[in-house]
Amino acid sequence: MSAMSPSERRLQKELMSLIKDPPPGVTVDAEQAEQNLLQWTIFMEGASGTLYEGERFQLQFKFSNKYPFDSPEVTFVGSNIPVHPHIYSNGHICLSILTDDWSPALSVQSVCLSIVSMLSSCKEKQRPHDNAFYVKTCSKNPKKTKWWYHDDSV
Amino acid sequence: MFRFIASFFTKLIQMMLQVLSSKKHIIHNLLSIYVKTSGGQTVCLDIDPKCDVSHIKKLVAPQINLQPDELKIIFAGKELADDYVIEECDLGQQSILHVVKIKSPKLNEVFRCSTPKANLSPLTESLDYSTFSSEDENTEKPLERKAHFYVYCPNCKGLKQGKLRVRCHFCKSGAFTVHSDPQDWSHVLQPKQITGTCENDPEYCQELLQNCEPTFAEFYFKCSEHVSLGECDQAVPLDLIRPNLRHIPCLACLDVPETMFTFPCQKDHIACLDCFRSYCLSKLLERQFWQHPEHGYTLACPNGCLNSFIREIHHFRLLDDDNYDRYQRFATEEFVLRSGGLLCPQPGCGMGILAEPDCTRITCQQCKYVFCRNCLQGFHIGPCDPVEPSLDAQGNCDVDLNCPVVEDPSRTTIKVITKPCPSCKTPTERDGGCMHMICTRSGCQFHWCWVCQTEWTRECMADHWFA
Numbered sequence: 304m305s306a307m308s309p310s311e312r313r314l315q316k317e318l319m320s321l322i323k324d325p326p327p328g329v330t331v332d333a334e335q336a337e338q339n340l341l342q343w344t345i346f347m348e349g350a351s352g353t354l355y356e357g358e359r360f361q362l363q364f365k366f367s368n369k370y371p372f373d374s375p376e377v378t379f380v381g382s383n384i385p386v387h388p389h390i391y392s393n394g395h396i397c398l399s400i401l402t403d404d405w406s407p408a409l410s411v412q413s414v415c416l417s418i419v420s421m422l423s424s425c426k427e428k429q430r431p432h433d434n435a436f437y438v439k440t441c442s443k444n445p446k447k448t449k450w451w452y453h454d455d456s457v
Numbered sequence: 458m459f460r461f462i463a464s465f466f467t468k469l470i471q472m473m474l475q476v477l478s479s480k481k482h483i484i485h486n487l488l489s490i491y492v493k494t495s496g497g498q499t500v501c502l503d504i505d506p507k508c509d510v511s512h513i514k515k516l517v518a519p520q521i522n523l524q525p526d527e528l529k530i531i532f533a534g535k536e537l538a539d540d541y542v543i544e545e546c547d548l549g550q551q552s553i554l555h556v557v558k559i560k561s562p563k564l565n566e567v568f569r570c571s572t573p574k575a576n577l578s579p580l581t582e583s584l585d586y587s588t589f590s591s592e593d594e595n596t597e598k599p600l601e602r603k604a605h606f607y608v609y610c611p612n613c614k615g616l617k618q619g620k621l622r623v624r625c626h627f628c629k630s631g632a633f634t635v636h637s638d639p640q641d642w643s644h645v646l647q648p649k650q651i652t653g654t655c656e657n658d659p660e661y662c663q664e665l666l667q668n669c670e671p672t673f674a675e676f677y678f679k680c681s682e683h684v685s686l687g688e689c690d691q692a693v694p695l696d697l698i699r700p701n702l703r704h705i706p707c708l709a710c711l712d713v714p715e716t717m718f719t720f721p722c723q724k725d726h727i728a729c730l731d732c733f734r735s736y737c738l739s740k741l742l743e744r745q746f747w748q749h750p751e752h753g754y755t756l757a758c759p760n761g762c763l764n765s766f767i768r769e770i771h772h773f774r775l776l777d778d779d780n781y782d783r784y785q786r787f788a789t790e791e792f793v794l795r796s797g798g799l800l801c802p803q804p805g806c807g808m809g810i811l812a813e814p815d816c817t818r819i820t821c822q823q824c825k826y827v828f829c830r831n832c833l834q835g836f837h838i839g840p841c842d843p844v845e846p847s848l849d850a851q852g853n854c855d856v857d858l859n860c861p862v863v864e865d866p867s868r869t870t871i872k873v874i875t876k877p878c879p880s881c882k883t884p885t886e887r888d889g890g891c892m893h894m895i896c897t898r899s900g901c902q903f904h905w906c907w908v909c910q911t912e913w914t915r916e917c918m919a920d921h922w923f924a
Contacts, residue, residue: 309707309709309710309729309731309732309735310709310710310735312710312711312712313709313710313711316710316711369735369739371708371709372709372735372736372739372740372759373739406759406760406761407708407709407736407759407760408708408726408760433923436923437923440889440890440891440923441889441890442888442889442890443889447888447889447890448889448890448891451893
């Protein structure tokens with residue numbers, strides 16, 4: 304194997320630990336990630352006892368070669384986008400650790416855990432109030448959006 | 458001349474004796490050193506690194522008309538004991554030892570007997586990280602030599618291993634012995650922390666100070682990878698680069714590096730040197746370095762720890778040459794802008810200009826471009842034009858032959874697709890999202906409205922938050 308860049312070395316280690324010791328309800332498409340370390344697909348199951356029980360979602364993580372100094376680009380993809388006040392129908396997630404509050408101490412695993420807990424704490428399934436507007440005007444990359452984080456309770 | 462020949466023969470005989478006495482040991486790396494006397498005389502010696510300090514005294518004494526037991530040899534802040542082997546002193550080629558005459562040999566003899574030998578080794582050896590860190594993991598001496606200090610060497614132009622040296626704070630003489638060992642970096646980096654005795658000319662230093670304060674040691678560093686270029690040859694200590702004795706993993710790639718960059722935060726965040734470089738580079742290209750009033754253009758711990766700015770900006774020398782140039786340019790620009798100056802808007806120039814606050818007609822001293830301070834366009838009389846002058850419907854314009862009309866295509870593109878930040882005029886592109894813009898330049902971060910091109914207000918939110 305040719306010499307890996309520091310970001311690839313980090314991603315390789317994170318992938319191994321995610322395969323070996325995944326958070327409950329989270330699985331990574333290991334084969335795809337090993338072929339291209341810079342783009343992963345992660346499957347997430349709605350936790351039992353929550354509004355999303357029995358549902359299955361698909362997350363896409365894209366990494367730049369500046370990872371982990373640069374946050375990953377994380378979106379929901381596929382046919383089932385969770386209906387949630389912080390998740391837009393195009394899959395973009397309004398979560399501060401994905402942009403402003405990102406730090407290299409976080410990882411794919413901690414991002415997954417945050418999303419799982421964000422889903423689990425939801426009390427009413429609904430789209431964000433500005434969903435239609437945002438989806439029409441936003442950039443393809445959610446990291447280019449200047450998010451206005453207004454509610455930590457959901 | 459006779460003395461020179463005599464000393465040459467003594468040396469020759471001694472060398473031959475050594476070769477004969479240990480047949481296995483063949484001298485092929487003689488160490489060439491200088492011994493400097495308090496009178497300013499310098500003696501050049503070629504010695505076997507395996508010989509001890511008493512041997513050097515025997516070589517030097519006849520040359521300065523003294524007996525070997527009248528001498529003491531000082532190196533790196535300590536007097537060297539007679540049985541100390543030169544090899545263990547961390548001496549490089551053409552290093553300088555200092556020799557002074559003992560004032561009262563008998564008294565000194567008593568003193569020396571009571572001094573444990575461990576105290577008579579030079580600081581470069583005794584001051585390793587086991588004394589700097591309170592942990593005792595490395596009590597067993599590792600077989601391989603570990604580098605204790607890293608420096609930026611202006612001579613080798615790069616990160617090198619360094620050696621700690623000591624001199625008198627006042628007369629700068631290397632014939633100086635410290636009263637205590639430095640215990641941490643602050644003792645070494647801040648002046649006047651450790652007292653000592655200047656052995657070069659104690660009366661002179663005391664007179665200079667008029668006995669109102671003790672003589673202090675001054676610590677400095679040398680590069681260990683090039684032959685010493687004399688007493689002025691110095692290197693900048695990179696105190697945040699340290700051996701990773703506690704095996705902490707890099708915060709980015711999670712490897713456990715041998716040499717680490719320690720962020721100056723309370724939480725032991727470290728990075729390997731590769732990851733530190735890529736951290737600097739990604740922040741540099743996004744122009745996210747911070748202009749700190751004391752430390753300069755710098756970065757903090759990537760995990761956002763409080764008060765974790767890097768103080769010694771020579772650490773950014775770890776960037777390659779092109780990017781270090783870029784770092785210096787950005788730092789200068791940021792400094793000029795912070796000081797109320799402005800940058801020449803001409804593509805390829807960017808000269809920093811400090812002008813009178815009420816002067817609007819600015820002439821760049823570098824490229825001679827004359828521009829308006831307010832709109833950064835070519836100088837004009839009357840109010841600034843809100844829009845670029847453009848061709849009329851037929852494509853005609855009044856052509857002034859003195860005025861260059863051809864513009865750099867990328868500059869034109871920038872003008873077309875960007876709007877300047879109303880605060881610092883950084884060209885800004887909006888590619889989606891709302892109209893609330895936050896200037897990305899780290900020193901600015903002005904909140905402005907893409908539509909109004911003024912400060913972002915509640916009205917903007919109500920009227921045109923989204924397009």
